[in-house]
Amino acid sequence: MPRFAANLTLMFTERPFLERFEAAAEAGFTAVEFLFPYEHPPGAIAERLRTFGLTQALFNLPPGDWAAGERGLAALPDRFEELRAGVETGLRYAKATGVARLHLMAGVAPADDSQAQAAYRRAVAWTAERLAREALDLVLEPINARNMPGYFLNDFDVAARLIRDLGLPNLKLQFDLYHCQILHGDVTMRLRALMPMVGHVQTASVPGRHEPGTGEMNDARLFAELDSLGYDGFVGCEYNPAGGTREGLGWFEAYRASQIRQPPSEAP
Ligand SMILES: O=C(O)[C@@H](O)C(=O)CO
Numbered sequence: 704m705p706r707f708a709a710n711l712t713l714m715f716t717e718r719p720f721l722e723r724f725e726a727a728a729e730a731g732f733t734a735v736e737f738l739f740p741y742e743h744p745p746g747a748i749a750e751r752l753r754t755f756g757l758t759q760a761l762f763n764l765p766p767g768d769w770a771a772g773e774r775g776l777a778a779l780p781d782r783f784e785e786l787r788a789g790v791e792t793g794l795r796y797a798k799a800t801g802v803a804r805l806h807l808m809a810g811v812a813p814a815d816d817s818q819a820q821a822a823y824r825r826a827v828a829w830t831a832e833r834l835a836r837e838a839l840d841l842v843l844e845p846i847n848a849r850n851m852p853g854y855f856l857n858d859f860d861v862a863a864r865l866i867r868d869l870g871l872p873n874l875k876l877q878f879d880l881y882h883c884q885i886l887h888g889d890v891t892m893r894l895r896a897l898m899p900m901v902g903h904v905q906t907a908s909v910p911g912r913h914e915p916g917t918g919e920m921n922d923a924r925l926f927a928e929l930d931s932l933g934y935d936g937f938v939g940c941e942y943n944p945a946g947g948t949r950e951g952l953g954w955f956e957a958y959r960a961s962q963i964r965q966p967p968s969e970a971p
């Protein structure tokens with residue numbers, strides 16, 4: 704059974720952010736992820752993880768000015784120094800939370816612009832090497848243009864090619880089933896082809912981005928496929944509950960009993 708991680712940016716938003724850890728644990732989750740921790744001190748997050756016995760599965764490195772519409776800096780040629788500083792910030796949170804992988808967002812830039820391509824390649828290589836020194840993985844996530852118009856990394860094949868080309872052992876793919884279905888379809892075959900490089904998985908129904916099992920994909924079938932492919936990483940529940948978070952967790956009941964505490968290497 705997949706190891707599900709509650710996404711605390713989208714789930715349990717009935718409560719303030721720092722109270723969502725308790726809510727996730729009460730609901731039966733043993734792992735969490737979120738987009739960004741940076742509005743809260745690292746110690747406050749680490750304390751919640753410890754208190755509620757949760758593993759931090761993933762979070763994103765700083766994305767630039769999110770409120771102004773920035774969605775990462777990696778493909779922006781003039782922002783490399785800022786990106787490097789952001790990586791150091793992210794690493795402080797990684798150390799506090801014990802997370803084993805971080806997501807680097809590409810940014811809004813034309814996918815066919817050669818300067819953006821060169822900047823992205825350089826930023827990804829530099830960040831992966833920096834994270835390798837801390838024994839962390841770096842993950843890259845293709846994102847569909849309906850949710851993020853103009854996002855640079857909008858193609859699973861482009862991401863896979865870059866990961867293969869760079870050949871860095873800690874550089875992996877963040878396979879969001881929701882984005883894959885919207886961008887390409889053929890999700891099962893892509894999972895099979897790309898599994899050796901998958902470092903993190905996320906789930907949501909398509910097209911609504913709600914609870915698994917409520918959209919056009921057979922999500923339970925995809926979770927079984929992950930098992931049969933031997934995927935033992937996390938599946939982040941990155942969906943907007945259609946109603947209340949707790950009320951929408953019926954799909955999770957079938958998996959809840961199988962959620963086990965993670966090995967100490969991934970505990971804070
Ligand atoms: O799918 C997404 O949108 C996220 O995983 C993310 O990291 C950027 O919003």
Ligand SMILES: [Mg+2]
Nearest residue numbers: 844879905941
């Ligand atoms: Mg995602």
